[in-house]
Amino acid sequence: MAAERNPLLEDFVFPPFDVIEPKHIRPAFRSLLAKLESDLVELETTVEPTWPKLVEPLEKIIDRLSVVWGIVNHLNSVKDSPELRSAIEEVQPAKVEFQLRLGQSKPIYNAFRAIRESSDWEALNDARKRIVEAQIKEAVLNGVSLEDNKREYFNEIQQELEKLSQKFEENILDSTKQFEKLITDKKDIEGLPATALAMAAEMALSKGHKDATAENGPWVLTLDAPSYRSVMQHARNRSLREEVYRSYVARASSGDHNNTPIIARILKLKLEKAKLLGYNNYAEVSMEMKMATINKAEELIEDLRSASWNAAIQDMEDLENLAKAQDAIEANDLKQWDINFWGERLRELKYDINEEELRPFFSLPKVINGLFNLAKMLFEIDVEPADGLAPVWNNDVKFYCVKDSLGIPIAYFYFDPYARPSEKRGGAWMDVVFGRGSTFSCDGASPRLPIAHIVCNQTPPMGDKPSLMTFREVETVFHEFGHALQHMLTKQDESLVSGSRGIEWDAVELASQFMENWCYQSYGMQV
Structure with missing residues (x-):
């Protein structure tokens, strides 16, 4: 009996998204990483500081891994499931291990440095010069210069950061999905536009409320962006806005989906990674692959703050005055869940613009x-x-x-x-x-x-x-x-x-x- 073909490993013009399943991921990566490791060993054995003997075979290794992992990572973002998560969690350490092995390859690093230092350097076009310089810099940031225990610890940090990042995203998605607000009284959703009511009724239907309609409900609100924005901008029920706002900003901050310790751990690990590479903090590491510097970034932030401060204060005063004039709040009681709502009302009043009417x-x-x-x-x-x-x-x-x-x-x-x-x-x-x-x-x-x-x-x-x-x-x-x-x-x-x-x-x-x-x-x- 012939072995089942794995769509992730086939030569495709367009990825076969319609047939890729979580069951394909584990065997695909076992096979793929074994092949790429063999290709890498061959490259390191035969490498020369020339484009055909260095860059072209390296391109093929990098591209093959990025394409297949990109497909899996994309499906994880748009078609999440427990089975997909489990498969990714299982193959991710081996994938990261290979990336570190590739990024820390001294034969490849030395070959790029040889090109950079050769008499043929000036003959390269700008694109190829950029590739060489980027590969040298990335290798250093990947720990190629670290030795023994330091490199092992660097790799442990990188493995843990990958796991934490994956868990962080999963917690946000799970926490977002967890919130549902069932509303049966039409007075509670007064102000919501027809589009939002129709969307909330469709969500109620999907949750088993068989007779839900946009006109009569029941309605189910979620923290998904279209639902959340509509509540913040249009719901006259202030307590509803507060509940939805607090739930939104507190996503993944408590319970089984708590990202708070994950954030603390990521910050700690990134600082340790930076110190291993010889930097004072992770911001310095980050800026190595950017145009800006830390000082320039801080200057820009301060320029923006100083230029916008007075206008922002005036905007807040305008919103508060409008809300007080309509007996909606007490003095100095404008809250975060009021800003979008009264901002929308102010636009309607001053400019006769209603975002919903533009739809x-x-x-x-x-x-x-x-x-x-x-x-x-x-x-x-x-x-x-x-x-x-x-x-x-x-x-x-x-x-x-x-x-x-x-x-x-x-x-x-x-x-x-x-x-x-x-x-x-x-x-x-x-x-x-x-x-x-x-x-x-x-x-x-x-x-x-x-x-x-x-x-x-x-x-x-x-x-x-x-x-x-x-x-x-x-x-x-x-x-x-x-x-x-x-x-x-x-x-x-x-x-x-x-x-x-x-x-x-x-x-x-x-x-x-x-x-x-x-x-x-x-x-x-x-x-």
Whole structure:
């Protein structure tokens, strides 16, 4: 009987998200890590300070691990389950051990230093120089210069930090899912807009309240972003806002999902890691791979504080005066759970703007159409639906192809827009599936094309109505698309610095902010 094929180990053009299961993870990583260890031993044995004998085989090792682990990590973020967690927890130590082994390889480190110190250095192009310098710096930060007991302790710290980080995220998700507020009296949710009521009724239906309707309830509120924001901005019931706010900010801070000791332990370990590497604190370690310095970062924070302080004080006074004028609070009693609510009322009063009334103008199809038209105007690209071309992890996920002005595909991306509180972590992000690179060419001529994920947690569609977005949700989509564009529109064929890879962390937000700012610009096109 033939052994079952493992989808994580197959040569795929697009990851087989529809068939990957937790049961595949353990055998995949046992096989993958054994193969990569063999490849690493061969590289260390034959390494020379040349691109074909050093960088290209190293690229293949790094890429194979990052692609397979990236798939598993992505599923952990969007399709959480106890089985998936268990599998990840089991394979993670071996994965981290291999990464440390790779990052601390002295033959590879010495070969990069030899390139840096050779007479051929000036002949390298900028991309290759950047790769060499980054690899040397990363090796030092990975502990390549540590010896014996210090390196062993460094590796123990790194293993524990990985476990703590994983547990931290799980605790937030579990704590968020744990909160449910069942409401049966319509007076308790007065002020909530129709969109929020429909969402709360659908949540009640999913929890077994068979007759739940948006008009008559019952309603179930959660700490998922669309539900939480609606309560904070619109619920007139102050005690409800307080309860939801306190539950939100106290997530994962007590009980079985308490992150407080995890935070303390992470801080302690990071300080010890920094000291092992010869730094005074972890901030110095962090800044090594950034453009900023600690002093410059502190100066910027102070500049922002001093410039915004008086305006912030005035804003708070305006909110408090409005609330007092409507007999909603006593003097000096404006609380954190009042700020968003009265901020929304102040906008309505001063500017006649109600964010909820804007939703019909921002249906997801219109926003996506406007975004893609903008991208065409700015970058001469066409973004076309390609659903069915690549497997997806949820029926709500859309797949797109990006083409240049000649109609030639240059990239692809997945778009997972809606909140799924039961299995998807909060927030919004862009992540890499594949990076562009000539080393991974399928035909020996064309580079492998980049592929990205764009993941959001916006208001889902209700019944036969499309997702009607708040302006903040529109900004988020533009923001994450900016990150994706930086990854997808690269023309760099060196995979270690193509797209968003190899860019300093404090520069990565430039492309996303550029796209986000178009939300405030009238650029003369119909959405």
